[in-house]
Amino acid sequence: MSDQSKKKSDIEGKTYRVQGFTCTNCASIFEENVRKLPGVQDANVNFGASKVYVKGSTTITELEKAGSFENLKIRSDKEQRIEKETFWKQKENIKVYISTILLVISWFIGKQYGEEYFPPTVGYAASILIGGYSLFIKGLKNLIRLKFDMNTLMTIAIIGASVIGEWGEGATIVILFAVSEALERYSMDKARQSIESLMDIAPKEALIRRDNKEISLHVDDIQVEDIMIVKPGQKLAMDGLVVKGTSTINQAAITGESVPVTKIINDEVFAGTLNEEGLLEVKVTKRVEDTTLSKIIHLVEEAQAERAPSQAFVDKFAKYYTPAIVVLAFLISVIPPMLFNGDWSEWVYRGLAILVVGCPCALVVSTPVAVVTAIGNAAKNGVLIKGGIHLEEAGNLKIIAFDKTGTLTKGVPVVTDIVTYDKDEKELMAIMAAIEKGSQHPLSSAIIRKAEETGLDLNALSVDEFQSITGKGLKAKVNNKIYYVGSPKLFEELHQTIKSTIKQKISLMQTEGKTVMILGTEKEILSLIAVSDEIRGSSKEVIGKLNQMGIETVMLTGDNQRTATAIGKQVGVSEIKADLLPEDKLIFVKRLLGKHNSVAMVGDGINDAPALAASSVGIAMGGAGTDTALETADIALMSDDLRKLPYTIKLSRKALTIIKQNISFSLAIKLVALLLVVPGWLTLWIAISADMGATLLVTLNSLRLLKVNE
Known part of the structure; x- marks a missing residue:
């Protein structure tokens, strides 16, 4: 690579993989630190995928310095994954083991010889320093900057507990906070494994x-x-x-x-x-x-970085909630002793308990773990969900609109009937196929294929003055004679009326779910050709499942009403809309959005693009072979299999339920614990148990999404 091109790529930016993130807050600090590095213009951290995008020029050594507060390891995006130590052997966890052993020994000595005896205090202090060293560094730095987060809260609580002589409880806070962080780290690693396993699928x-x-x-x-x-x-x-x-x-x-x-x-x-x-x-x-695999991995990682609406709410809430807890704890510690002659030691203790119980660990982790786990699970099952917002939208769906051709049907039409009223069948078939060669209509391929199977030479016919009549048919001069090919609607306009016998024949074929195309001139109808698109074997089963889930299903098609009704009844959709032009589908989707907050449109990712884009959730079929589907859809079903749709809705609903449960539980447990302050029942032990218990429960609850299958 030349020096000039190297400089250009540095300015454009580079992506690095990060190993060692413990929490979203640490990711934010790392992002801030990277932005301050010389030569860096901007930096964006993707916590879900453990990646950092750096615009400008820097080195891995500089990046690792920026992440030294968390002992982060950095590697180039293309480098092989560094083999991780097992969870139990990780350096951060070894400190917790030593700290816990010291706490237990100190507690035992205290019970044997009394808490006033010197060695227990020394043991507790050692336990606090070993287990909380990195926590204190972060917390004190934040305190100097007046930045209040989980580390700041815990640092104040631990120092405060030591000052008022509660060394044992201070050491316990350190250990349980470290355990809580380890659980968060473990759950995020577990959630990321689904994507990391995708990276290892293809040989190198x-x-x-x-x-x-x-x-x-x-x-x-x-x-x-x-x-x-x-x-x-x-x-x-x-x-x-x-x-x-x-x-x-x-x-x-x-x-x-x-x-x-x-x-x-x-x-x-x-x-x-x-x-x-x-x-x-x-x-x-x-x-x-x-490659398709590289695109899937990239898109899933980007999706994991996208914040779900509930996560945006949590982050905004935590921004104001954490400083409010610090102020509340300070007021409770100071006002009763100063104004009402309360005991300083007792009220400072209560204030510290509020700091611990107010720590927003569980709340902050409640959404990202659920979103990353759900998106990873979906990717492993052949469904690409491109962000938390789409995951939540899919969970809220009450109505799904389906394109008919290629979605509910196989999208490969075949000629089923040929009826002629003049001339030879082969001659008329050749004329029709020769005209259709200039068309992009999906049914044209069926007619051309039939003509080729019959052995007709389409090049022998001279086709001039080809003209497409939007939404109705085609007009062309074949061997110096003007012919029309199109729907019965086109010939009703041309001839004013169609003979009753021909009408009956058309009606009969349409009732059977076939699309009828007419070949004729301005004065007469020469031939009818019926084309049918075979229904997918899974369509009826999928629509049935969706209806059972309480989702209304609508079929949108440009086909005539009779054909649409025949197919719609076979698959079991709730509503059928036929004779729609692409712009009509868009109008109908917008109308549905007016009635329902969330509407999905299922198509092939290329046709009906306006309707897919206008819907709350655009779902593309067969994304694996279509770049357009991967890039434009909100959700892509990688296989050409509709059966992935009920699974996607089930997973999204489960994720939405779990996110709501996590947020509600996190806030409820904090509220209950804070109410215990009034009668003086809130001890540091209860506060620690409430905080750690909440974090553990929301983490385990989120990991249940790994179990969701078809």
């Missing part, structure tokens, strides 16, 4: 054929157009197209599909999937940083 090397030689290359050195050789039982290292061989591929890692998929020549395959049977040669189509 692949067998590549270049210049008739087979060489093993690192994925960073593999180029687009390289031929990758994948043996049975091997995982694919890169995305590509099969150029030789046939095999079944297990795509569960990307799409969540449990059943392996057969791949033949020209089929797309993804990095991280498993080749089960045959030998495949795959032409690489994307560099390693652009």
Whole structure:
């Protein structure tokens, strides 16, 4: 890389991975410290994904200095993950063990020889210093800056407890706060594991054929157009197209599909999937940083950084709540002794208990752990949820609108009936197919495919003056004669009326759920062609499940009312809207949003883009093969499988319930403990138990989201 391009990339920014975050507050401090480094213009920390984005130029050594208060380890985004020590052997936890042993020994000596005896106090003091050393450093720095957070609260409480002679309780506060932080660290690590496991799915090397030689290359050195050789039982290292061989591929890692998929020549395959049977040669189509797996990991990590509405509320609340607790504790410690001759020792003790119980640990951790866990679980099951806000929106859904073609149906229409009223069937079929060649309409492919299967030569026909009649059909001159191809509506406008026998035939085919297209001139109808789009096997089951969950289902389609009704009844949707142009779908979605606060639109991520964008939650089908779906949808079902939808709603609802439970419980336990101050029942022991108990419960409650499955 030239010096100029290196300078340019530094200015543009670089992403680093961070190891050792214990809490959201530590992430904020680290972000502040990085911004102050020389050469750094801006920095953004993603706590959920344990990453920092730095705009400007700096070094890993400088970044580690900025994170030295938490002993953070930094590595480049592309570097291999550093193997972590097991939870029990982590340095932070070893300090807790030593501190706890000292506390227990000191307590035992105190019980044997009395608390006034000198050694217990020394033991308690040692326990406080060993277990709370890093806490004091952070807390005192914050106190000097008048910045009040959990560390500040705990530091004041521990020093205060020591000053009034409550050494044992001070040491207990240190240990239990350290345990609380360890639990938070453990739960976030557990939640992140689902994404870290995705990173390890694809091999780091692949067998590549270049210049008739087979060489093993690192994925960073593999180029687009390289031929990758994948043996049975091997995982694919890169995305590509099969150029030789046939095999079944297990795509569960990307799409969540449990059943392996057969791949033949020209089929797309993804990095991280498993080749089960045959030998495949795959032409690489994307560099390693652009593979579908890389995009999923990147998007999920970005999603984990996005704050859910409830998290934004908690953060805003904690900003005012923590200083308020400090003020309240100070007033309770000072006012009764000064104004009402209260005992200083007793009221300072009560003030310290308020500081401990007021610590917002449980509240702050209540939402991020739940959001990160839910998004990670979804990713492992082939569902990409692009942020906490979309997770919460999906949990609130009461109505879902479905595009019909390619969503409720397979999206591969086939010709089912051909009825002719003049000329030879093959001749009319050839005229219709020749006109349809100029169209982008989904049904055109069915007619062209039928003509090719029949062996018709479409190039023999001269097509001129091609014109698309929006939403109705086509007009073109074939062999110097003007023909129209389109819906019955178009021919009603052209002919004013359609013969009753033809109308009956059209009506019969439409009742069977078929779309009827007419070939004719300005004066007569020459042929009817019925095209049908096969319903997905899972559609009825999925709609049934959603209806049972209390979700209203609406089908939106550009097809005629009869065809739409036939398909709608088969799948069991609550409401059917037919004859819709793309702008009509957008209007209808906006109308639904007026009635309901939250509306989802399910489509293929390319068509119906305006309706997907306007909905509260845009859900794209088959995201694994569509860059557009990955980039534009709020939620992408990576497999072309609707059955992932009820699971997504179930997970989102569960996450929403858990977030609400966590916030309510955290606030309730604080309120109850604070009320105990009035009769003087709040001791430091109760305060510590309440704070630690709340943190433990909200953490374990959030981790229940790992258990949610289909």
